[in-house]
Amino acid sequence: MPKIFETLDKVKPAYDILYKVFLFICKLLLVADLLIVGMSVVGRYVSFVPDPAWSEEVVLTLMSYMAVLSAALAIRRNAHIRMTAFDRYLPKSVILFLDILSDVAVFVLAVVMITVGWSYASGIGAKGTYVSMPFLSRFWMYFPIPVAGVAMVVFEIESLYNHIKSIFVKEEAKA
Helix, strand or coil: CCHHHHHHHHHHHHHHHHHHHHHHHHHHHHHHHHHHHHHHHHHHHCCCCCCCCCHHHHHHHHHHHHHHHHHHHHHHHCCCCCCCCCCCCCCHHHHHHHHHHHHHHHHHHHHHHHHHHHHHHHHHHHHCECCCCCCCECHHHHCHHHHHHHHHHHHHHHHHHHHHHHHHHHHHHHC
């Protein structure tokens, strides 16, 4: 294995930790969603349990964070839906090229999510407030998009690295 790959492979534990952190955040968001929805549902039928007016907006916001962060996590596990019906008929080099092309396209999408998402969060989002919580900026409703973009960039760099590494490691193995 070329020396550059040995050096770059030392970063993998940092990716493992980052993955676990994002996964833990998603789990916390899911628990918070379940607790808020549970309290809201019980509050509708049990008089002494509060049914907060803010529950729906908070749950939707937390769900948007969870959805986009879990999509970024799927990049690392290569778990996104993909077309593999023709993979057995195509040469491995074509499949690898298509995987790299797909990674580049997702990387570009992530950069767009960061720039446009931040523009929306700091522009439109900063100007409005939640209906049920006028003290809270809608910035937090738009902020998941650039956050997920950053997570996607990080995990796409690793995915691209792994694809490029597979090209050079295979060539060395044949020599």
